[in-house]
Amino acid sequence: MSDPSRTLSKHARDLLDPASDPGPAVAELDTIVGLSKRRGFIYPSSEIYGGINAVWDYGPLGVELKNNVKRAWWRSMVQERDDIVGLDSGILMAPQIWVTSGHVAEFSDPLVECRSCRRRYRLDELPGAEDLSQTDLHDPGVVARLGLRCPADDGELSAPRRFNLMFKTFMGPVEEQAAEIYLRPETAQGIYVNFRNVKETSRKKVPFGIAQVGKAFRNEISPGNFVFRMREFEQMEMQYFVHPERAAEHFADWLPRRRAWYEAYGVAPARLRTREHAPDELAHYAKKAVDVEYRFPFGWKELEGVHNRGDWDLSRHMEASGESLEYFDPATEEHFVPWVVETSAGADRAAFTFLLDAYREEEVRGEKRVVLGLHPELAPYKVAVLPLLKKRPEIVEMCHRIKGDLQRDVMAVYDDTAAIGKLYRRQDEIGTPWCVTVDVDSLDDGAVTIRDRDAMTQERVSADRVREVIADRMRAARQ
C-alpha cells in the first residue's frame, strides 16, 4: 500500500505517460450521450419508468448506425471471404452447454464481504489469496483456513459467495429448478455446438470460420460508461477452426486484420492499440488473448478480443455430449480436434467507438459547427434532399422526386423546416455525408448541387445523375 504505483488502477497507470496517450476524441462522455439522445441515436431504456440500469435503446438514427456497423462487419468477415460462413443460433440453449463450457463454474467472481464495513472484494485479489486454485477459491472454509481479514478495517470476512454473471430464466410452464435455463453470455457456444452441422453442410475445409452476430447477456456487477458495458449487448463473433499446429500463425494474422477494420471505417490509428493479457488475467478458456483497445474518454478499454481458445470448447463438448467433433483431413489422413482462433467484438462498443471518433467541433464564421465525420457506409442517412425555397411547389416536388429515386438505393431524407444553413448543420451533426439542394435554377437547367459534409464544397450535377453520383461516391468510400 505504500508504493503509490500499486494503489493506482491499471487505467490510471496507463494514462500517466502523456507521450503514449493521444487523448480521447471527445473530452466529455456527456457530449456524446447528449447528442445521442437529442438526435435520436441512443436513449436510456424504460425511461418513462425511471430507467433500467445498464440497458440502452437505439433510436431511429442509432438503429441505422448499428445496423450499418453489423453489415460492415459481416461484409468483411463473411461476404468478402470464401473461408467463413454465417450462423444465427438461439439465445436459449441446452443448459448443459454452459456447464460444459465452464461458464456455470468459472464465469463468476468469488466475492467475500466484510461483516463490519460491508465492503466487497474479489477473493483472488485479497492479499494472501492471489495464488489460490479454482478449488480453493470456491472452498467455503478458505477464509478461515488462511486467516484472511478485511484490508480496510481488519473486519471478519464472509465465506466466498459465487456471483454468476449469467442471467437465468425458466423454460416451460413450471418455475422450478429443473426448468432453469440461461440467457447466453456469449454467442460463441452456439457456434461450437453447431460445428459439425456447419462443417458438413457448408463443405468447408480447415481452416475455416463461422461468424455470428447476436445478443448476449451478462449480469455485470458494475456496468456503466454509457453503452460500453451493458447487461444486454450484441456481439459480433467469429470462430476460426484451424489445425492445432497452425493456431499461432492464424492468431498473428487475425489480430492486425481486426485492428485494421476499425481504421478502415475511420477510427484514428493513434487511438487504437493492442494489449496482450498477462497469464493471470486470461479467461478460463483462453490460451492467449490480445485485445484491440480504444482510447475512450474514460481510458483505454477493450473493443475486441482475439483469443486462442485451443481445443478447449470442442473437446469439452465432445466429452460431455459423446459426439465426435473431430475433423478429418483427407489430404493427410489425419483426425484432429481443431483449435479455435476467436475474434470477439462488441457491436455496441464498435458503434459507440465510431460515434466518438467521428465527433468533431469546428469553427465556421465564428459559429460552432458540430460534425459527425462518419464513414459514409456507417452514416444513418447517406443523403438529405433540401429545397432552397420551400414556397415554390415545383422545387419541393423536384426534391421529393430525387429523394424517392435515391431511396431505392440508400437511406435518404427530405427536410424543409429551416433555412438552408441550418438544414446543413442538422445533417452535419448526424453525419449525413451529402446534401442535395434544389434551387430556382434547377427548374430551368435540371441541375442540382451536391454538398459535401466534410469539405462543405458543392458540385453541380444534373438531377437525373444524382443517384449514380451518390452510388459512385459510396463505392469510392468503401475501397
Next chain:
RNA sequence: GCGGGAGUAGCUCAGUCGGUAGAGCGUCAGCCUUCCAAGCUGAAUGUCGCGGGUUCGAGACCCGUCUCCCGCUCCA
C-alpha cells in the same frame, strides 16, 4: 455492492427566507428568406425522479426508495 456527486420543459440550467414554476436553446405553425445554425409573430410541453413525513402551505426541510454520473471492480 462500497465511497463521492446529481435528478426541475426535449436539452442546458435558474428558482433567494418554505408562499403555489421560469430563462436560453430546441421543437411546431405562420410570415419572411436564393447556399452554410438570419429575422418577426405565435404555440405546445412539467405529477419539480418516485413514495411517505413535517407544515396553514414543500421544487426547497426530514426519512425511504429508484435512476444516472465519477472512483473501486470488469473485459464484448
